[in-house]
Amino acid sequence: MTTYERAAFKHVARPPSDxxxxxPLDDVGRLVLNHQFMTPQEARVALLDTTVYSIGAFQDWEEITRQAGFPCAAAQSRVLWVAQATERWKVTFEDLVRRKESTWNRAERNACDAIRLLWHSVRIGTDRHRVGTESGWDTFRANYEDILEIVERLVGETGIYHDEISRTLTxxxxxxxxxxxxxxxxRWPHLRRRALDLLLRIPKHEFIFYVPHYHTICSRIIEIEEACLNLSPGTVPSEDQLIPDTARVYDFSVAASPTMTDEHPLYSITxxxxxxxxxxxxxxxxxxxxxxPPPAGASMTPFNLMTRREWSQVGRTNRYAVESLSGVWV
Incomplete structure (x- = not known):
């Protein structure tokens, strides 16, 4: 399963065409999910299928719209297929939780938490194209709180990363x-800092990413943004001191220095x-x-995991493209 599961996270690279x-898929290529999930494992596999299916459908959608423009009936049908698949998964998963949660042991509850976290990740991958400004992310506060609570539960479990089930979760x-x-x-200071703390408590390697790199970058982004508040060094803003959009960091890029070594990894960040x-x-x-420096093993130079597609770039948004995403992963 590992190779297949990793394929679901290829937000930044083209998945294999085959x-x-x-x-199963039906005769016209739409993903068909069961009307009931019996276990968290079945729901997880269905979510991974739905994720890979969504990525492929959006690639087809982009290719069609590149040739035909907006609006386009063929492109809209692809989005409708994805919306139907994602809604089917969401309804079926919540039905599983209602029916079975009271009978689950700790490992099964952890598995359910991990599935919800994966669902949040997939949603973010779509939502990043819908948000018009950095402050537009404010509408997802409930999602932020749910993400933090889930991760706090998972990392708070004794031995969570040491038994076989928990290794699968990671x-x-x-x-x-x-x-x-x-x-x-x-933008809420206490939520941002809870996320930073958790980035230090999860496993340091995720696939080709070294987590402490992203902790360092996010910490610097917060410093840059909060500088506009003119607070004393080390002062945490109050909850009503929200960063204005004009002070937000919209993008970053990292480049390796020509003089860097494994022992002294110096980069430049823009x-x-x-x-x-x-x-x-x-x-x-x-x-x-x-x-x-990461320990021995493959690790990529960090990059912006929230990069937008060309049609959703800030200031150059194609409203037909963005509006067509309504109903997907909501």
Whole structure:
């Protein structure tokens, strides 16, 4: 399952054209899920199938719209298929929880938490294209709180990463992705700091990503954004001191220094802000960045996991494209 599960997280790369699903497709290529899930494991596999299916459908959608433009009936049908599949999964999963939760042991409850966390990750992958400004992420506060509560429960369990079931949870649940989203996109100071704390408590490696790198970058983003509040060093903003959109970091990119070594990994990081609004010229600020060296093993230079597709770029949004996503993963 590991290779298949990892395929579900390829938000940043094209999945293989010859996709394999555990659930069947109908005659026109729509994913067909069971009307009932009997176990968390069955729900997890169905969610992974739905995720891979969504990625493939959106690639088809982008190719169709690239050729035909917006609006386009063929493209809309792809979005409708995804909306139907995601809604089917959500309804069937909640039905499973209602029917079975009272009978589950701790491991099964942990598995359910991990599935919800995976669902949040998949939602974020779609929601990033729908949000018009950084402050638009405020509408997801309930999601941020749910993400933090789930991860706190999972990491709070004694031995959570040492038995066989829990190792599976770390393999098929991208914990870092939703946590770095809360640390970066959320404006409430106490929620951001809870996310930073949890980034230090989860396993340091997730696939090709080294989690402490993202903790360092998110910490610096918070410092840059909160500088506009002119607080004394070390002062945590109060809950009503929210960062204005003109001070938010919209994007970042990291480049390796030509003089870096494994022992001294020095990078440069460039932050993009929009102090003149989304229609104004962006401002770029570059500074040196020291990142903790990862242990032996593959690790990528960190990059923006929230990158938008061309049709949803801030200031250049295609409203037909964004509106067509309504009903998907909601």
């Amino acid at each position: 996709k394999v699903y555990f659930n 393999l098929d649940t991208w914990v870092m992705y939703p946590l770095q989203t809360v640390a970066w996109k959320c 932050f993009m802000t929009l102090p003149h609004g989304t229609e104004g010229a962006p401002v770029y600020h570059t500074e040196p960045l020291w990142l903790p």
